[in-house]
Amino acid sequence: MSVLVVGISHNSAPVSLLEQVALDSDGLHKLVHDVAAGEHVTEATVIATCNRLEVYADVDRFHGSVEELSKLLVDRAGQSTEAMLPHLYVHYDDGAVSHLFQVASGLDSMAVGEGQILGQTREALRLGQELGTVGPALNVLFQQALRVGKRSRAETDIDRVAPSLVSAALDRAGLARGEIAGKRVVVVGAGAMAGLSTATVTRLGATEVTVVNRSPERAERLAREYGARTAPLSDLPVELDRADVILTCAGATGLLITTDMVLSARSDDRSLTFIDLALPHDVDPAVRDLAGVTLVNLAELADELQHSEVGREVEDVRAIVGQEVTAFLAARRQASVTPTVVALRSMATSVVDAEMDRLDGRLPDLDDAARAEILHTVRRVADKLLHEPTVRVRELANETGAVSYAAALAELFALDPEAVDAVTRPEGLT
Helix, strand or coil: CCCEEEEECCCHHHHHHHHCCCCCCHHHHHHHHHCCCCCCCCEHHHHHHHCCEEEEEECCCCHHHHHHHHHHHHHHHHCCCHHHHHEEEEEECCHHHHHHHHHHHCCCCCCCCCCHHHHHHHHHHHHHHCCCCCCCCHHHHHHHHHHHHHHHHHHHHCHHHHHHHHHHCCCCCCCCHHHCCEEEEEEECCCCHHHHHHHHHHHHCEEEEEECCCCCCHHHHHHHHHHEEEEHHHHHHHHHCCEEEEECCCCCCCCCCHHHHHHCCCCCCCCCCEEEECCCEEEEEHHHHHHCEEEEEEEHHHHHHHCCCHHHHHHHHHHHHHHHHHHHHHHHHHHHHHHHHHHHHHHHHHHHHHHHHHHHHCCCCCCCHHHHHHHHHHHHHHHHHHHHHHHHHHCCCCCCCCCCHHHHHHHCCCCHHHHHHHHHCCCCCC
């Protein structure tokens, strides 16, 4: 069996499409059940956030499973297959392990390093356990992903990356405009980065903060937390006319703020600062050519952050994730040969027992002490003969390649496939 991920996130789709696949509690439960009911699926769960919807499944084949899971997401989006598929991504087996570890560590978040994703990963595991759709494979994978996420935050300051990005952008803007204190600020978006932006400008003393978002409910939740006001996306031109600073974090397909919009919205020649923290851009780069307008975007911050302590934190977490992926895959490959090794040793024990019964029939007068010594000797011979093959098959399991050494061992010793399948793997390696 192998783990398959089919998903859609802020990295692959516009906010408008992510909103179409957003699920309430009932919808989430139904999706998990639908995935688990797939012909090739044995285990399933879903990570659902405002910026991602990812299906995790333990499957017995790749192609049929990809088609099944992709169709479930396409159906929920209400889009045609042709329109939806370019926004879906697929990770399989080793790639699925690496992706989940990156997600849990915060490397794949819109606001890199944000801690909320760790709780959302934990919730996905809990949901699958509650619904009975998570078994040994996904349980071990998600438990390890949670440990990787905790380790990343314990050994680095990755949780400071996203706030540092906002602070760096404000500092750069402040060099041209002065302090944020006393200014009217508009935050466009309601995700993790928008939350960090709202918290930062509120802390710095902005006179008024307005959250503008396509989804009124999400805007209200964010605004309530920081005492801000809200406005619908359709009112963005009006808000531009009132604002001093606009932070955009929506990452929508297509520009939310164009040069013409800025020209039409400004009723005077006062200064206006745009901080575009979205990817792709929310603000037309050409607005910086307008008189009195300052624009700071991610491209300008990239080099600065890459060579800063923040950039090093990201690289440190990438190194941790790489180490953890390697260790997990090695343990999984070794665990995969355990049933074969156990079945082989069980077969050897059966052969020894049968030969001792045969010896008892031929030598009925053999005393107990002599029998015990013979049994001990025969078992030692069997153990020594099996020791090197079983050690080597575990070592070879760590080597990449198409050869299945466990299958070869089973073939060479004519092991019963049902006996191999019946073996219970050690706890923590199932």
